[in-house]
Amino acid sequence: MTKYITVIGLEVHAELKTKSKAFCSCSTEFGGVPNTHVCPVCLGMPGALPSLNKQVVEFAIRAGLALNCEIKVFNKFDRKNYFYPDLSKNYQISQYDKPICKHGHIDINLDGSEKRIGITRIHMEEDAGKLVHNGATISSSSSSSVDYNRAGVPLIEIVSEPDMRSAEEARAYLENLKAILEYIDVCDCKMQEGSLRCDANISIMPEGATKFGTRAEIKNLNSFRALVRAIDYEVERQKAVLEKGEEVVQETRTWDDTAGVTKSMRSKEEAHDYRYFAEPDLLPVELDEAWIERVRAELPELPAQRQARLMQDFGLPKYDASIIVATKAMAEYFDEAVKTTQDAKGIANWLLGDVSAYLNNEGITISEFNVTPAHLAELVNLTKEGVLSSKLAKKVFAEMLKADKAPKTFVKELGLEQVSDESAIIKLVEETLAENPQSVADFKAGKERAIGFLVGQIMKKSKGKANPEIVQKLLREALG
C-alpha cells in the first residue's frame, strides 16, 4: 500500500476582547437574549455606515508582534461577498490583499524536537451572526433562527502555512497559539463558547510527491480533541478515496463530534466566488512606527519566555515548565505559590500531578480551583520540613479540596503531624522486632527485602505518621 504524507494548515478565528463591536458601538457581550446587542450597522440596514474601533487595530498589532509577524504599515478592508443568513449585509468586512500582519511563525516542541510552523497572515474582520437550528442538526432542520448579537464582533483570522504533518503537530500549534493569545490578553480563547474557532485544511499526498493533494476544509472543530479526531478521520477517509482510484474533491466538510465523522457540507450557495473589492465605506489604516513600537514595548511576557524563566530561576525541568506555562492561569498560580515557598519543584509536582488530575476529573480550569496558591505552598513547606509525609500530604490535600483552609489547620484537626521524635519511634521499632522474629532472622540471613516489610509494619503502627527516614535509620541500628 502506498505511504502517504499528511499536510495540514489551520485557520484560526479569535474573537477580540473589545467592549464594543468592530464597526459599531454595540456591546460584544456573549449570550443574552437574541438580537438585543444590535443596531442599523450590524443589522445591515441600507445606508448605515461602519466606523472602525481603534482597539481592534491595537489588538491585531499586538497579536502580530507576539506571533513574530511583520506589521504592515498600510492595510485596508475589503468586502467578501456571499449570501448566508447569518450575514446581515450579504458581505463580510474583512481584509483581502492588504492584511495587517504577514509572515509570522510559532515554534512548537514535540518529543523534544523543535519545529517552526509558519503563519501566512493575520487579518481583521467581523464575525457573523449565529444560526439556531430548529432541529437537532443543521441537516435535519426545516428552518433556522438568526441572532445578530454576534454579528460585527471583531475577529482576527490567523492563517498558518501548510506546515503541519500530523494531528499532534496541529494540536501543538493550536495549543501554543491559544496560550499566546491568552497571555497577550486579546481573546478569552473559550473554544466551547466559540471565541476561538479552528478550521483545518487537510490533504494527503504519496510519499515523495512534490505537489500537495487536493484539500478538504474541515469546520466545526471546537475542542483540541475534535481537531485531533477530525484530522485522523479525514486522513483515513482520503486514503480510502485514493486507494479506490477516485479523486479527493475540494470541498468544505463539517465535523460531527457525536458520530466521529466529517460530512460533506453542500451549501445551497454557489461555489466560493467572493468577488472581493475594497470596502468603500472605510478608510485605509496607516500605522506609524511609534504606534507599533509602543505596542511592542508593552507586550507582556510570552509563554516561551516564561518557560525559560521558570527553568532558569527555579530550576524546573523543561517538561514541568512547559506544562505550567501552557495556560496563563496556571503560570500565574505557580508564580503566586512560589512567593511563599522555596520548593518550586514541590509546587510543580503538585500542579502536574494531583492538581491537574483533580481539575481534569472535575472538568474545571485552574481559575476555578478552590485551593489558594499560598495554601498549596504551605502544604509543600510542611512536607519539606518533615511535618507531613508525602502520603499524609495527599490526605491533607484531599481535605483542602473540600474546604480551603490552611493545611496547618487540617494537620491539627486530623492529628496528622509526622512523628520525628526518636524516643517515640524506637519503641515502635522494638515492638515490631519482637513481633516478627522470622523477618529479623531473614534479614540477618542476608534478605535485604525483609527490611521493607519491617518498615511497613512500623509505619502501620504509627498510623503513617512516623518519619520514614528516621524509622529506617533506627531500624537498621537496632538490627545491628
Added chain:
Amino acid sequence: MKVTEKDVKYIAQLSRLAVPQAELEIFTEQFNQILNYAEIMKKIDTTGIEPTPYVLPISNAFREDIVKPGVSHEAALQNAPAVEKDGFKVPRVIE
C-alpha cells in the same frame, strides 16, 4: 474576453437577482461596454503607479472602544419577514 449571457446569468445568481430573458441581452451588451472601456484604459502605461483603492488622501478614521445602546429587540425584528425564538426566521440552510 467577451461577456456572454451565461456570465450574466452566473453573476445574477451570485447576486440573487432574477433577470428576465429580454433583459439578459441588454445586460450582456452593457457588461461588454463596461469591459470595453476597461480595455481602453488598459492601454495606458501605469508602470510605477500604485493601485489606488481610495482617491482621498486620508486614512485612520477611528472610533474609541465605547459601548453605546443600539436599537431595541422589538425594533430590530420589526422588518423580519418571520420571527422564531427571538430571531429572524430563515428557511432551511443547506440542501
